[in-house]
Amino acid sequence: MDIKVNFSGRAIRYTEDEIAVVVEAMRNADPLTQGHYMRQFESKFADYQGVAQGTCFTTMNGCSALELSAQLCMFNEGDEVVIPSHTFTASAYPYVKKGAKLVWADVDLHSRVVTAESIERVLTPRTRAVVVVHLYGYVADMPAIAALCKERGLILIEDAAQAIGAEIGGVKAGAFGDMAIFSFHSHKNLTTLGEGGMLYVRDAKLAAMVPTLRHNGHCGFDFERPDYWKPAMGNVDMPFIDGRMVQPNNYCLGEVECALGAKLLERIDEINDQKRSRALAFIDALKDFPELEFHREDSRRHNYHLLAARMTSGVDARDRFMRAMFNEKGVKCVVQYIPLDRYDYYRRLGMGEACCPNADTFFDTMISFPFQHWLTEEEFTYMLASTREVLAQIR
Structure with missing residues (x-):
């Protein structure tokens, strides 16, 4: 069959200005990861979202951002996470890997996203967190859902992988919860050369842990070194949450992708x-x-x-x-x-x-x-x- 209109795996075409930004980063970025363009993208993204500086962190894809959000929850045995049954699997399995049991919430038949009512129906005394997926690009009723989670003392995580730029009441998708994730996969309205993601963490203490978590546990020494090479270029250590050590990952996004992401925010x-x-x-x-x-x-x-x-x-x-x-x-x-x-x-x-x-x-x-x-x-x-x-x- 001759396909006249294909379901493409690529969402957008890049402009010449966007291509030029990529070429400039390819030529001049030093290093090619964890550098100027990463900091620029994170800063511009926070401004775009209307959230505090230092709360947004690039990741190599949306799933790695979900992995980090699940890690920061520090689940205990028996903890449950409420999540829509109608979503992509990456919204769910990171929480299983970090020890939670998933409980499925139904979606509204017309809007295809969860509601405060469908979430409340499946809450139990073991519920620790709620993941709200803004599927297809539509923002769920976050004021009502956020109020429910606050009342019950639950961690609220927004999966805004498909919803960048969507908003309700002047507040962007991903700015309501305790944490939020975004995806810049090839299919998305903003895509950074095929893969990429962003994690938002509202709590300043948790946010301060993310760069170390994201980059192999790398951090500075807590003493002054008279020679920069002694004992090494940097330390490796991990923070503790509730007395438990958090394990490191390598979820960094490259400078070229970050340069493109910052540019794409303009359109x-x-x-x-x-x-x-x-x-x-x-x-x-x-x-x-x-x-x-x-x-x-x-x-x-x-x-x-x-x-x-x-x-x-x-x-x-x-x-x-x-x-x-x-x-x-x-x-x-x-x-x-x-x-x-x-x-x-x-x-x-x-x-x-x-x-x-x-x-x-x-x-x-x-x-x-x-x-x-x-x-x-x-x-x-x-x-x-x-x-x-x-x-x-x-x-």
């Missing part, structure tokens, strides 16, 4: 606004086909990282639609984010039980359309016309 709002405008045009052009249900949000609460819909007429209709779109029209739609409780990995861990009917219903009938930022107007128009034709055909 992330433009990218998000353009994607939102195009998403709304697509959704509105299909309003006479109610069997295809989108989540329409005409504000910066949604950055439309992805353009997903639900076939309300059921899984058979969904499959017929996707088959015709691909085989007859050459448009490659996909299905994403199987509920995590269905995976063999979580079932083998004894975490295969969930009461998440909305997550199940949405996954079983969902369609994700090609929606990379660089999609041409010709491709976009063709995909829209094809969607209308196939919907009419399968009615």
